[in-house]
Amino acid sequence: MSRYEILSPEGLRVDGRRWNEIRRFHAQLSTQPAAADGSSYVEQGNTKVVCTVTGPAEASMRSKQLHDKTSVTVEVTFAAFSGTERKRRGKNDKRVQEMRTMLQRTFASAILTHLHPRSEITISLHILSQDGGVLATCVNAITLALIDAGVPMTDYVVGMTAGITTSTSSEDKTEGEPLLDVNGIEDSDLPTLTVATLGATENISLLQLENKVHMTLVESMLAAAIDGCAKMKEMLDEVVRKHGEEVARSGAL
Amino acid sequence: MAPAPTTTTATSSLSLLSPAELSYLHTSLSLSPPIRPDSRKPTQFRPLTAELDILPSTHGSSRVIWPDGGECIVGVKAEVEKSLPDATTTKRVEVSVEVAGARDDDPLAVFLSSSVNDILGQKLAGRLEIGERWHWKLYIDILLLTPPISHPSTLLSLGVHLALRVTNLPRLISAADEDPLFSDDWDAALPLYPAASAAVGDVPAITLLVAAVGENVFFDPTREEMAVADCVLAVSVDYDGRKVVKRIVRECGPVGREVFESLESIVKAG
Numbered sequence: 001m002s003r004y005e006i007l008s009p010e011g012l013r014v015d016g017r018r019w020n021e022i023r024r025f026h027a028q029l030s031t032q033p034a035a036a037d038g039s040s041y042v043e044q045g046n047t048k049v050v051c052t053v054t055g056p057a058e059a060s061m062r063s064k065q066l067h068d069k070t071s072v073t074v075e076v077t078f079a080a081f082s083g084t085e086r087k088r089r090g091k092n093d094k095r096v097q098e099m100r101t102m103l104q105r106t107f108a109s110a111i112l113t114h115l116h117p118r119s120e121i122t123i124s125l126h127i128l129s130q131d132g133g134v135l136a137t138c139v140n141a142i143t144l145a146l147i148d149a150g151v152p153m154t155d156y157v158v159g160m161t162a163g164i165t166t167s168t169s170s171e172d173k174t175e176g177e178p179l180l181d182v183n184g185i186e187d188s189d190l191p192t193l194t195v196a197t198l199g200a201t202e203n204i205s206l207l208q209l210e211n212k213v214h215m216t217l218v219e220s221m222l223a224a225a226i227d228g229c230a231k232m233k234e235m236l237d238e239v240v241r242k243h244g245e246e247v248a249r250s251g252a253l
Numbered sequence: 254m255a256p257a258p259t260t261t262t263a264t265s266s267l268s269l270l271s272p273a274e275l276s277y278l279h280t281s282l283s284l285s286p287p288i289r290p291d292s293r294k295p296t297q298f299r300p301l302t303a304e305l306d307i308l309p310s311t312h313g314s315s316r317v318i319w320p321d322g323g324e325c326i327v328g329v330k331a332e333v334e335k336s337l338p339d340a341t342t343t344k345r346v347e348v349s350v351e352v353a354g355a356r357d358d359d360p361l362a363v364f365l366s367s368s369v370n371d372i373l374g375q376k377l378a379g380r381l382e383i384g385e386r387w388h389w390k391l392y393i394d395i396l397l398l399t400p401p402i403s404h405p406s407t408l409l410s411l412g413v414h415l416a417l418r419v420t421n422l423p424r425l426i427s428a429a430d431e432d433p434l435f436s437d438d439w440d441a442a443l444p445l446y447p448a449a450s451a452a453v454g455d456v457p458a459i460t461l462l463v464a465a466v467g468e469n470v471f472f473d474p475t476r477e478e479m480a481v482a483d484c485v486l487a488v489s490v491d492y493d494g495r496k497v498v499k500r501i502v503r504e505c506g507p508v509g510r511e512v513f514e515s516l517e518s519i520v521k522a523g
Contacts, residue, residue: 032322032324032398032399033322034321034322034399035322035324035398035399046309046310048308050398052353075354077351077353077396079326079328079351079394079396080328080330080349080351080392080394081308081310081311081314081328081329081330081392081394082308082310082328083310084310086330086332086392086394088349088394124353124354126353126396126398128307128308128326128328128396129308129309129310130310131309131310
């Protein structure tokens with residue numbers, strides 16, 4: 001596969017984790033209070049994403065105004081220095097468009113859009129550093145920013161990635177080991193599945209599979225990712241509660 | 254050194270002050286000694302926060318947060334390029350500015366990237382040589398995360414200065430006439446601006462916003478002060494205080510002698 005051993009015989013990955021361990025997680029709420037209604041900053045390992053949310057506000061274009069719902073607009077910017085190679089991505093990059101549409105659909109169903117008809121919620125993402133699992137980190141960042149902005153949602157939308165490594169000992173493509181929360185090396189080598197669930201339930205609101213994988217392996221990847229989402233939800237909840245306590249303590253409530 | 258394109262986005266859209274307020278501010282700033290709305294001294298800056306080396310995938314990075322909420326992230330990446338025998342050294346540094354929420358060809362973004370490129374100039378290009386046939390190409394990417402309330406020139410130039418100061422380039426291990434080969438050990442990387450150059454003041458130039466009201470000169474003007482100033486200049490200075498480039502950010506009222514007198518005060522104060 002690659003020069004590194006994705007999964008050593010002892011069960012350790014390139015960065016020393018076991019198959020079901022997630023990377024270092026760090027998140028902050030309300031990082032740009034002056035510029036946006038809600039903002040967040042999420043780090044999953046070395047993948048770093050900044051998110052700002054504005055709204056619900058008057059729709060920027062008449063075409064975006066829906067008579068019975070809020071319309072959700074997502075903008076994604078990859079900073080030129082975010083990857084290993086320096087690369088400027090324009091707004092019409094296909095991958096960027098794909099991410100935007102996926103995130104827009106996911107959150108349009110999670111947000112209680114019937115509460116603010118004819119208005120628009122604008123979500124802006126800036127990806128500062130890419131090291132695998134970018135889409136999942138974006139989902140988590142958006143969730144936190146929406147919570148910070150006070151936008152009503154049915155539940156946390158939690159994102160997680162899972163990869164699958166087919167063991168090199170056998171040529172059997174139907175046997176594989178799932179790896180939770182892939183990093184950059186694993187993301188470029190292995191087929192990966194990005195899943196977003198509503199809270200700790202098994203209701204999936206976003207699903208993306210990269211690269212080809214045998215049908216029988218999808219179930220184990222899915223199971224691993226959904227488990228990971230449940231773990232991530234607890235961590236997001238902790239961040240929100242801690243932030244809430246700080247706000248209360250500082251007398252804002 | 255042509256005047257900058259009208260930066261209407263930064264200055265005119267926010268002067269929501271009544272004529273009485275403008276007059277009050279102007280009078281208070283023209284006094285001797287002047288009284289600034291936040292009672293700072295004329296040469297006093299507002300406190301800012303800076304973080305260094307925040308991006309693992311870059312050669313150098315910085316994040317500067319301005320007291321009014323403006324935030325700027327700068328990432329520096331370098332690539333090896335072959336030197337053409339007769340080419341000039343001007344394209345060794347490429348600067349790009351992205352303002353969150355604005356188009357790619359937003360006039361403010363274009364103005365800022367060209368002004369940063371101007372002030373870095375030849376001195377930086379001289380540090381990027383690898384032997385005779387190769388050189389480093391430096392990409393400085395600036396992300397302005399929050400839309401600027403006051404003019405972002407200072408914010409950007411401080412961010413770029415800090416990012417360049419912590420930039421490390423891989424150490425060369427090949428001989429001078431071979432194709433360049435670098436050490437894989439990142440700990441062996443050499444800083445772009447070694448400690449010795451800081452001692453003699455050979456560091457990137459920075460841009461300061463200076464506002465002049467009557468005979469008084471103010472550094473780090475707030476947007477209210479910029480709204481009433483007779484003239485606001487973005488002055489780029491290097492360590493020795495020599496002015497590298499001047500750009501006029503906003504100018505109204507009598508130019509003439511007052512500007513020259515203000516410049517003299519700048520040279521003495523800066």
